[in-house]
Amino acid sequence: MFLTPSVVLLVVLLLGPFIYMVGVSFTDLNYALPGRDGSFLGFDNYRRLMRDDPVFWESFRTTLVFVLGVVSTEFILGFAIALLLFHQMQRRRIVLTLLLIPMMLAPVAVGLMWKLMLQGEFGMLTYYLREIGLIGPQTALLGDHRIVLWTVMATDVWEWTPFVTLVVLAGLLSLPREPFEAAIMDGANRWQVFRDITVPLLRPIIALVLLLRAIDAFKEFDKVFILTGGGPGNTTELLSIYTWRVNFRNWDLGYGATCAFMVYLVVLILCAVFYKAVYWTEGRVQK
């Protein structure tokens, strides 16, 4: 009936290949080495991942730093901007739309823009940061292994802070007026109103924003791929970039499937948390 075509399509294009991939993760399939044509290995690939692959775990750590760093920064900045906009009545809509531009652009283009501005020799931003003495005359923001991860995180904050603003502002605008009026009648100050009324009322929205951003940040690929390609060394090699390298540079598809499966598993767990936190609390599931 109405549902059949969509379910068939998703099963054929997603579930089928997914099961196939889990199958491949138990084999030694490798397009780059002769004789590795996909014989069964049992759990060898998983054992390798757990015990003998420090690069994977380093990449996992990098990804965690990236996710925690960008999500918390974007949340604080985005929330603050949403509050500013909430109190700014005139031309709110046009300002909001202009603010949204960074996150609507193709992430590849975002990466390119920042690469252009952060070039070591002629980058516009590099030039001004050197002029005001924030970085040394020789420092390259994308070349120095100590700061490159922070640079990459800054570009992500630029790109995705508007998302937090958009959703939090929508939440603020949908709040009922009465609790606020009552609190002010009772003599509460601004900070108390914010802490005791705004934040608790916004709790479902806050959970939603944090989870969606965490899931998306965990999957980050495009922008970082263009900016640094995971380097220098593997200082900015996020899990998705590492998985790409194993599969499509080393052509180690058996082990690559294992990595891809692990990434999927983490997202699936986050996704289940998201569904429980957001939809169950709203009572939508019961409807």
Next chain:
Amino acid sequence: MTRPWRMAALAALIAVLVIALTPYLWLFMTSIKTRIDALADAPVWAFTPTLEHYPKVFLDKGYLPLVFNSLIVASVTTALSLVIGVPAAYAFARYNFVGKEDLFFFFLTTRMAPPISVVVPMFLLFGYVGLIDTRTSLILAHTTFNLSLVVWMMRGFFDDIPREIDEAGQMDGHTRAGVFFRILLPLAAPGIAATAVLCFMLSWNEFLYAFILVAFEGRTLTVGIPGLVTPHGTLWGQVAAVAVVATLPIILFTFLVQRHLVRGLTFGAVKG
């Protein structure tokens, strides 16, 4: 608020806007600068514009077909996702059946699935059936994530239409299918339009699937960008020109669907 506070808030907002928009402005300026201006030691803000990079990259370097590929992939993906997804959304909004919410969760996971984990098996599967480097492979890949977007967004729009309208339609002698096609679809048209624009944007902007699945013939604009960035001697004017063409339509669309963005980007959880 008191006057000084109001001024401070306004100043902060303006600063935020400047930070948000300057990188794009700089990209655009680079696309119309001569090579000398673009590579100057100190940033050049005032210059004589040139349009030389656009014909060079799109005609001489043959990047024009990439625009067509992007257009075709994004349009067909959008159409396919809507045709398949809108009826599914209707079913979720109006029918009750066993396992409904589990199925809905399945749709969510397909939208959230990390592209890198999906593209690996897809690459193997499409290689097996000989679809690698065709627009078809990319259309199918993009439909997987856009389909669930359609289902999630349109379920919300159908939920917003009161059920009494269905009943009134049936009283008038329409069948259930008749109610869906003649009454509900026209009512949901603004929602469908917004969903379509979002689908188009997501497919147009997509990089990873395209990067893996189509290498030469079916290349889209986003895949064309990294190809022009080389460790030494990148022609920044030309890359910037490609990036501007790849992003200008999106900026236009952002203004069109701004109202519906919240719903689209939060899986219907926030109405906006």
